[in-house]
Amino acid sequence: MRANLSLPWWAWAAMGAGLVVFAVMIGLTVKRNRGVHRSLFASPYTLWMIVFTVIPVILIGYYAFTNASGAFTLDNFKNFWDSNYESNKVILDVMGEEGAAYITRGTVNVDTLVYSLWMAFKCTVICLLLGYPAALFMADRNMKLGATLVVLFIIPMWMNFLLRTIAWMSLLEDSGLINTFLKWLGFEGVQLMYNSEAVLLGMVYNFLPFMVFPIYTVLSKMDFRLTEAAADLGCNSLQTLVKVTLPLSLPGVISGITMVFMPSVTTFFIPRVLGGGNTMMFGDLIESKFLTEGNWNVGSALSLIMMLLILLSLSILRKVDPNGEGGGIA
């Protein structure tokens, strides 16, 4: 197979020039004792991040605050609040005051955002309730299986997540395994697919490991003598859990919440497959603004709103865990 390497000439020229400059710099550092300072090793990365992260984010801002002809406008944000904004404006222009009676606010964008936040919240809570005990039991020193269990939690993630989600379809659909089994037992079939419960199931299924790992990491590093001390000083196991283990594992919990909540708000594949288009989530909405409607300006405004919401919730979470000790998957 031949890959299509279609980049404009100036992109290749810029990359080449960058490489040459960097090679010379490294050569200087490596050869002479008084070469360039080692901190310059980070310069290609800095350049890369400016081109491929900082500028793209600025572009989102640019598109969010301009209209199709490139002039500054706030219409895209008004459109978020009222998706009928454009048509309402026309009605008012044509009919004047009388038009007010024909105007309705299009609430689809706000509703979708609220619904996504609610779904993500439910998913995070379920993941926490399911994942915390799992992490706690894995970190239990008597289990002796900790490391193996971690691997067992990682392995499913090696299978393409789209296929795994689609595999749930064959379990849940009307002619699927669960319904076939129910009918075989003599029960009525149940509608399991294409509703928000199915989407929630898919989300919990996909994001549960992201809750378990950070909590497990923190718990397994915890000084187990603290729980023993608590027991010696007269705490029963519930008190030890609430007063010692839980507070100490808070950084892991925070990190887990972030890692589950963020992808939950923005997922668009899971609702497409398991929700069958009956449930629209915010990621869905943004994707369709860009790729179906081709309305980049409104799409950018929606992305910006979502980014701000996430940054806001992250900064609140940071307050609870100022040192960021939670750690990630690694």
Next chain:
Amino acid sequence: MIKWLKKCYLGLVLVFLYVPILVLIVQSFNAGKSRAKWEGFSFRWYTELFQDERTLNALFVTLSIAVVAMIVSTILGTLAAIGIHAMKKRPQALMMTLTNLPNTMPDIVTGISLMLLFIFTKVERGYVTMLLAHITFDTPYVILSVLPKLKQMNRHTYEAAMDLGATPGYALFHVIIPQCKQGIITGAMLAFTLSLDDFTISYFTTSPLVQNLSTLIYSSARKGIDPSLNALSALMFVALLILLLIVNRRTANND
């Protein structure tokens, strides 16, 4: 008793995680195309897999991008980590913010922002743009796995090497890099798996003509997945498992 209950609970959670995978593997041996009905055991989808050009193309795109992105981001990230480590406090904090930025951005926003960049600069989306996007999201993970190793390192060893007459280059390759080898390997593996599994960012940064496995699966999800895709992912899954076992053996023997 309590220990038994704990094991039961963990077992149930693992069953929840593994059921779809099991379903998928069983389906890949189903003679029929139906998702629900078992029509007998066959290797049909495994043989069809190797004749299906679209799937093989997607496999090639996925693997080649994962490998190239892993190599580039490991070099870029390791150098960056060494550079960031040598920085003064202020610029270091700035660089760490920059490095953490992609982690705090949802995938969909990363994908869209890159798509806007390519549209804005009139670069046609395809193989190269997808590769650039993968390097972009891989590199911060490499840095985040190398940096802790650098921090653990005794900084005097580097100075000692210099005092004993090593050039900075010699000290770099013989003192610094060997000491953070573990972090570099972890970072590279993380980059490879992330790239292999990515859907959202690839989806926005490629054209329908150049598809990796994820975007191919997505575009065929509505018409019904071709069971040969199940067969392929079952094969990849088993390959990764075997790889894991080999690595495990190796490290066990080394200990």
